[in-house]
């Protein structure tokens with residue numbers, strides 16, 4: 001992926017605009033550093049008294065009729081949500097951006113159960129159509145150009161689907177005519193972002209109106225008031241909450257903040273670091289199902305609190321502050337590795353520096369330690385993090401912990417072979433010529449189970465062996 005210059009150009013262009021906006025917004029804080037310090041201390045308090053704040057949050061939100069569920073594992077969380085779906089006899093589900101749902105592979109579980117699940121965040125909707133995972137925590141489809149999205153929409157909603165291109169007079173809300181059902185054989189979409197957004201909007205609005213259950217993530221949970229805070233730019237989470245009869249919110253237990261007034265700090269901090277905005281467009285609090293006298297909102301509201309090894313991380317005095325993360329994505333944006341290889345290369349739900357730090361905790365150190373080793377340790381992530389997580393230091397701690405653990409059999413055997421060969425100059429000399437012969441034969445088995453380098457080549461290109469060794473080159477030069 002690092003060799004894909006086109007991909008790198010797209011990411012750099014997207015992040016160039018972000019950096020300008022972010023710096024402008026940072027400058028509008030009286031003291032950005034003091035805001036970061038206060039945020040880090042608030043999260044420290046929240047995490048160190050998580051037992052107290054979670055109980056307080058649960059009691060308050062349950063008092064308004066919400067059902068709170070506790071899930072220790074991803075499997076439990078999926079089962080709780082499937083059980084709600086079965087009880088409601090639901091057929092269609094609308095889902096607004098929730099990285100926690102990605103973490104537990106909720107879509108796969110729901111689709112496996114025969115349900116129609118539609119992502120309604122525009123970026124998530126686009127990657128769902130492409131059968132891809134989100135590319136970035138905040139910008140799920142930032143790796144795509146307008147033309148690629150236009151082609152995708154053309155394929156999915158073009159000729160014969162009844163979704164016509166949007167005329168300029170239709171761009172204003174409330175002025176567009178209903179076009180479904182019209183003959184659209186000649187439909188051709190442009191790559192104008194506004195038009196593409198309107199096309200997605202037409203498709204999604206229908207889904208909102210017919211969905212049985214709405215599933216959302218959450219940015220924060222407020223202990224003091226027993227409320228969920230969701231911050232977004234498209235208003236899709238609001239519709240997810242307002243239209244279906246049943247709403248489910250899935251969130252990690254670390255999302256709790258002690259006081260309502262903490263949002264006065266965290267919402268601008270998140271918007272500035274995440275998208276370079278002073279504040280995102282829609283900031284909504286959810287405190288329970290529709291109350292008597294209210295006109296909208298779900299009839300039933302479920303909150304699923306997910307652990308999934310977060311308490312194990314909490315028990316680690318060195319690295320527990322990784323749970324302070326507010327998922328702003330800023331560390332990804334400044335990371336020289338992320339900017340060159342992109343989000344999909346990580347193969348994890350959370351990519352970039354924070355993903356490299358927490359994935360070994362969430363999914364096993366030995367299987368995911370390579371992420372911590374694939375870092376330049378430049379420290380840009382630690383410097384940018386709005387809640388002052390020292391990510392570069394945590395990457396080093398992961399490396400140390402991985403090296404201290406007993407290595408796997410394959411790892412041990414690999415290094416024994418390596419040491420055996422490197423201690424025998426005669427054998428070492430043969431490596432170059434043998435490797436070059438092997439490389440010529442490699443295409444015959446590449447990508448199959450017969451490939452000795454299968455676990456490497458299934459996702460990456462094997463590095464090319466140089467046509468001559470350094471010794472040969474030196475000899476040639478005399």
Ligand code: SF4
Nearest residue numbers: 325326328329331385
């Ligand atoms: S670690 Fe910090 S910078 Fe990275 S996503 Fe989390 S809060 Fe943002």
